[in-house]
Every structure is written in C-alpha cells, then in structure tokens.
Amino acid sequence: MIDLIPEVATKRLVLGVTGGVAAYKAAELVRLLVKNGIEVQVVMTEAARHFVGPATFQALSGKPVLTDLWDGGSTNGMTHIDLTRNADAVLIAPASADFLAKLAHGAADDLLSTLCLARSCPLLVAPAMNREMWGNPATQRNILQLKRDGVAIFGPDSGPQACGETGMGRMVEPQTLVENIDSFWYPKRLQGKRVLITAGPTFEAIDAVRGITNLSSGKMGYAVARAAIEAGASVTLISGPTCLTPPSAAKTLAVTSAQQMLEAVNGVIADADIFISVAAVADYYVLNPSEQKIKKDAHIFTLELAPNPDIVANVMNLPDPPFCVGFAAESENLYEFAEAKRKRKNLPLLAANLVQDAIGSDQSELILFDDEGAHPLQRAPKIELARQLIEHIAKLYHKERGQN
Ligand code: PMT
Numbered sequence: 001m002i003d004l005i006p007e008v009a010t011k012r013l014v015l016g017v018t019g020g021v022a023a024y025k026a027a028e029l030v031r032l033l034v035k036n037g038i039e040v041q042v043v044m045t046e047a048a049r050h051f052v053g054p055a056t057f058q059a060l061s062g063k064p065v066l067t068d069l070w071d072g073g074s075t076n077g078m079t080h081i082d083l084t085r086n087a088d089a090v091l092i093a094p095a096s097a098d099f100l101a102k103l104a105h106g107a108a109d110d111l112l113s114t115l116c117l118a119r120s121c122p123l124l125v126a127p128a129m130n131r132e133m134w135g136n137p138a139t140q141r142n143i144l145q146l147k148r149d150g151v152a153i154f155g156p157d158s159g160p161q162a163c164g165e166t167g168m169g170r171m172v173e174p175q176t177l178v179e180n181i182d183s184f185w186y187p188k189r190l191q192g193k194r195v196l197i198t199a200g201p202t203f204e205a206i207d208a209v210r211g212i213t214n215l216s217s218g219k220m221g222y223a224v225a226r227a228a229i230e231a232g233a234s235v236t237l238i239s240g241p242t243c244l245t246p247p248s249a250a251k252t253l254a255v256t257s258a259q260q261m262l263e264a265v266n267g268v269i270a271d272a273d274i275f276i277s278v279a280a281v282a283d284y285y286v287l288n289p290s291e292q293k294i295k296k297d298a299h300i301f302t303l304e305l306a307p308n309p310d311i312v313a314n315v316m317n318l319p320d321p322p323f324c325v326g327f328a329a330e331s332e333n334l335y336e337f338a339e340a341k342r343k344r345k346n347l348p349l350l351a352a353n354l355v356q357d358a359i360g361s362d363q364s365e366l367i368l369f370d371d372e373g374a375h376p377l378q379r380a381p382k383i384e385l386a387r388q389l390i391e392h393i394a395k396l397y398h399k400e401r402g403q404n
Contacts, residue, residue, distance in 0.1 A: 014089075101139075122152065188232035197275075220382050225237045239254055313345060330353075365378065
C-alpha cells in the first residue's frame, strides 16, 4: 500500500524589532527565516526605526512593516488583535531591557507591546543590551517573571559589545536564532534520543592534491541533523568535506575518507539510539596513494582501487545495533533498486532519491521504503523532507521499541 505523507504547513511569525544596535542583526534574521520558508511580518517600535529603516525589513520580508497602533492598515482598526491570530509565534529580536520590562508588567502603549499582550500564540524573546543592563536586578527580575509567564528566552550570548565592553548581553546570532525557533515549534518526537548522522561525500586520495569524490553537497544530511535537533534529539554529525555550516547544537566530527568515516562512526555508535546514513560514501579507495604530487607523463595511468568498508552494514552487524536508516541515490529504476537495497542491507527504513534530482540541489523528492511499503514525499526543500523523514523514523522507532 502506498501512503502519502502530507506537506509540512508554512509557519507564520510576527517579528518584533525593538530599539538597540542589534536591530541590524534582525535584518539578517528576516532573510534567513524567509529562506527557510517562514512567512514573516515585521513590527518595529519607534526606537527601532532610529537604528534600521523599515524599507530594509520590507524588502527582505516582502511585506509592509507595521509600526503604528493607529495606522496598521486593518479595516476594523484591530491590527493589534488581527496580527497574531494567524501567527504561530511572536518573536522579539532584539528585545531591549525597556521592552522586556514592558512585557513583564503587561504595559501596552504602542503596537508591538499591545499585540504581545493581545496575542494567543507563544512569545519568544532574544534579549540584547549592555552587560550592566542585563545584570541589573531589575532586568533579571523581569526575565524571571517572563519565564514564569511561559515566555521562551533565547540568549543572550557573551562577547564583545557595541559599547566597547565585553560580557553577557549580545543578541544570539541570527543563524542560531533560526535553529532555536525551529526547535521551539516542532513536536519533540525524539526527545532525549541520541541520533548519529553521516553526511556529505567522502574523498579518497590519489596523491597529495588529487582524489576521488562525488557531488554530494551535504545539504540532505545537514537538514536531517537539523530536523533531528528540532525533534529534541541530541545529534552527532559525522561529515565528509562540505562547505556547509553545521547546526550549532550538533556535535560535529569532520572526516575525509570512507575509512575515517567508519572509524568515527565506530567511536560513537555505542551511544546511538538511531543511526541515519545519509553520506554518499565512496565505494572504492585508491591502493597506495602517492604522498607527493604525481608528475604527468605520456603514458596511460592506471589506478588500482579496492572496495571500501560498508559502514551501514558494519553497524547493522553489531550485536545490539541502533535503529538504522539508509539512503539510496539511484539514477534509474528507483523503486526496484531502492527496495532491493533495503532488503540486501536488512534495513527497517531506507530513503531513496533520484541522484540527478537530489545531489547538490536545495529541493528534491524522497520515497521512504519500510516493511509497510513505499511512502512518497512530495517535492520540497530538503529541510521539509528531513522533517517528514524524522517524523517517520520516530513513528517506526517507538513502534519497534514499544514506546509511545
Ligand atoms: O548531499 P546532497 O547534495 O544533499 O545529496 C544527498 C544525497 C543524494 C547524497 C543523499 O540523499 C543520498 O541519497 N545519500 C546516499 C547516497 C548513495 O548512493 O548511497 P549508496 O547507494 O552508495 O549506499 C546506500 C547506503 O549505504 C547509504 O545509506 C550509504 O550512506 C551507505 N553506505 C554506502 C557505502 C559505504 N561504503 N558505506 C555506507 O554506509
């Protein structure tokens, strides 16, 4: 039987920007959120407009920026109510000390503070201020009150500040904030589980400068790592050479060759509940690679190749293996070859994609094969496919281990 797995719904966020130097970082935050498929409505306080102009946020979010309680553009004059009714969350970034005080006391004297009071969705704040303002007992009392009220607080970070001082009070970096937001609103289906993921290509040296590799970018494996973190898992990512920044919450181990990837996996596999093998591991390595750059001459050059170890097969052969998930990239007969690969490798779950569609791309299609049959996932950005894959893994894992 073929089950269709529904697409993940688009998330809507109201982003409140308050007055502080870190308001410039909110522009990058909007760019990243929109890139991740999140609809962003920016609301600025009067003070925020002294730091960054609304035109920047309008260009990045594709929506007019709202600042005025009396001129919000809603026909019934209820902008402060309407704005949050369809939103999945309100995020204040940066949240100044003054705005935190307003939130803690329920003050509502402008559009942003009023909509925070009138909202029915979760409130998230990313404080940003001078270290003395952060350390002030009044601010700490306000933060404590907000935590008691169920507000999620992201940061602040410690480091050099715009005022020239160094300490606690820097706004969390936009990329980390995006990860925090994703983690906040996705269901914690893998809470407390330890997930090991391999990603990217491997590189098998021929000489000091050349090698055999493939076109895997690491995007799928890194997306799976992010989705597992969002689901509450603690993630170890073993990555071949890529240009990507790993999720900040993952423990990342960088490797080059298939042999190194195998050794890294062997070093941590005993601590894994789930192993997801996304990496495009080279099937062969070069026997006797040269330490020096090989000089060109007129003769035919022959490479002697030997098969690499099969990492996923090694894991499956352990006496007490974790729940194992394989991937397969095929250039033809996807259904037939992928299911045959799953059976041959004795895997409970295998995710298959067409190599010409999936490798290096930002979007693709995926078909999940398990004992129940094939489950096609519609074309989507890799992070959305990864979220659906993680959801499916959690379902099978809990069923197999007899947990909810
Ligand atoms: O990185 P991207 O650009 O985002 O592209 C993603 C991807 C196309 C690489 C990814 O989605 C994917 O399909 N990865 C598997 C690539 C592949 O073809 O695997 P395979 O058919 O060679 O191997 C099957 C399974 O065995 C895979 O889980 C693989 O990680 C594993 N394997 C393979 C060989 C080996 N020596 N050890 C292994 O563990």
